[in-house]
Amino acid sequence: MYRLLVITLSLFASITFAHADIDLHDSSLGDEARAIKAEGKIFHTEGISVIRKMHPELLNHKRDKTLRQGVRTNKDSLKGCVNCHANKDEKTNQYHSVNDKDQFCSDCHQKTSVSVDCFSCHRTTPGASYKGVK
Amino acid sequence: MSNTLNRRDFIKTTTATTASVATIASGITLTTFAAKANENPVTNEKRWGMLIDTNKLTEANIDGMVNACKNEHGWGSEARSTGDQKSNWIRKLKVKDKATGKVTSLPLMCQHCEEPPCVDVCPTNASMKREDGIVLVDRHLCIGCRYCMMACPYEARSFVHEDLTNQKEDMPRGKGTVESCTLCVHKVDKGETPACVASVNSDAVIFGDLYDPKSNINQTLKKVQSAQIRADLDLNTGVRYSGI
Numbered sequence: 001m002y003r004l005l006v007i008t009l010s011l012f013a014s015i016t017f018a019h020a021d022i023d024l025h026d027s028s029l030g031d032e033a034r035a036i037k038a039e040g041k042i043f044h045t046e047g048i049s050v051i052r053k054m055h056p057e058l059l060n061h062k063r064d065k066t067l068r069q070g071v072r073t074n075k076d077s078l079k080g081c082v083n084c085h086a087n088k089d090e091k092t093n094q095y096h097s098v099n100d101k102d103q104f105c106s107d108c109h110q111k112t113s114v115s116v117d118c119f120s121c122h123r124t125t126p127g128a129s130y131k132g133v134k
Numbered sequence: 135m136s137n138t139l140n141r142r143d144f145i146k147t148t149t150a151t152t153a154s155v156a157t158i159a160s161g162i163t164l165t166t167f168a169a170k171a172n173e174n175p176v177t178n179e180k181r182w183g184m185l186i187d188t189n190k191l192t193e194a195n196i197d198g199m200v201n202a203c204k205n206e207h208g209w210g211s212e213a214r215s216t217g218d219q220k221s222n223w224i225r226k227l228k229v230k231d232k233a234t235g236k237v238t239s240l241p242l243m244c245q246h247c248e249e250p251p252c253v254d255v256c257p258t259n260a261s262m263k264r265e266d267g268i269v270l271v272d273r274h275l276c277i278g279c280r281y282c283m284m285a286c287p288y289e290a291r292s293f294v295h296e297d298l299t300n301q302k303e304d305m306p307r308g309k310g311t312v313e314s315c316t317l318c319v320h321k322v323d324k325g326e327t328p329a330c331v332a333s334v335n336s337d338a339v340i341f342g343d344l345y346d347p348k349s350n351i352n353q354t355l356k357k358v359q360s361a362q363i364r365a366d367l368d369l370n371t372g373v374r375y376s377g378i
Binding site for chain 2: 063065067068069070071072073079120121122123124125126127128129130
């Protein structure tokens with residue numbers, strides 16, 4: 001019985017730490033996303049876990065709608081992801097690419113060893129139209 | 135007053151409620167749809183086209199169009215590509231009438247055909263035509279076989295031969311895929327005109343909806359002599375020329 005309790009507890013602990021592990025990297029969250037989080041607001045109202053798990057599907061769905069049907073809304077737009085989750089280097093005043101090492105995308109993608117194909121074509125930093133953190 | 139509801143009252147109340155809800159709800163739906171055109175898929179009620187008057191265009195105008203396209207989409211600075219490998223979305227072309235010796239300069243880009251040969255040959259459905267007539271490459275699906283480049287009679291398509299960085303935010307481009315003039319689809323969807331048309335800033339190049347009888351391009355095409363390049367192929371191009 002005692003052994004069973006230990007196993008259960010360690011399982012719970014590992015689950016808790018697994019999630020905490022991702023949350024710990026607040027530094028790579030991105031300037032605007034960090035600002036939103038600091039204000040206590042929630043941007044991804046469908047839930048962070050939904051976005052974590054489903055973002056490839058959401059992006060694929062949106063890309064077809066945008067490219068083939070001309071639906072250009074901000075919802076699930078990759079440009080929006082990049083704008084919000086890019087970090088500015090304080091010394092150089094330049095944005096880091098979101099897929100650079102220890103930046104937002106690669107933070108998880110390295111851990112799960114899933115390559116990101118988006119950025120062989122898409123821009124990795126906010127573009128000229130981005131007005132900065134609101 | 136008794137608490138029991140008789141049949142007549144029930145029917146009266148239900149009908150009234152349904153009718154009022156229906157009235158309000160239909161109003162809400164209509165306003166939401168009218169608010170933002172970008173939320174709705176494009177339809178074949180429109181067909182975007184361009185009319186280029188070569189008599190009114192100077193060579194400097196054409197160079198300006200090419201540069202405007204480069205600035206808008208970020209092509210033309212491929213450092214490690216040479217000669218034919220370089221991207222060419224729009225180029226200045228000189229044509230000579232052999233009989234009279236008359237030389238005409240014209241800008242040539244994707245002609246946005248109604249029946250595009252590039253779409254016919256694409257094995258992955260990456261080369262595609264939008265409902266409103268704009269021909270595009272879906273680079274998510276493009277495998278870089280370049281059949282479309284061979285099929286295009288205007289040689290309007292280019293292939294990216296090298297890794298690219300710092301692309302324009304509205305125009306993703308990448309190695310191993312084919313690209314061409316998009317008729318500035320990201321601007322057109324916002325109600326703006328393509329970069330090359332805006333750069334000329336005169337009636338030498340007109341952009342608009344070919345199907346709309348009130349549009350400038352529709353009315354001008356009714357009045358002036360215009361031609362398609364390689365009209366013999368029966369592709370019904372969206373880009374038309376007058377003065378050639």
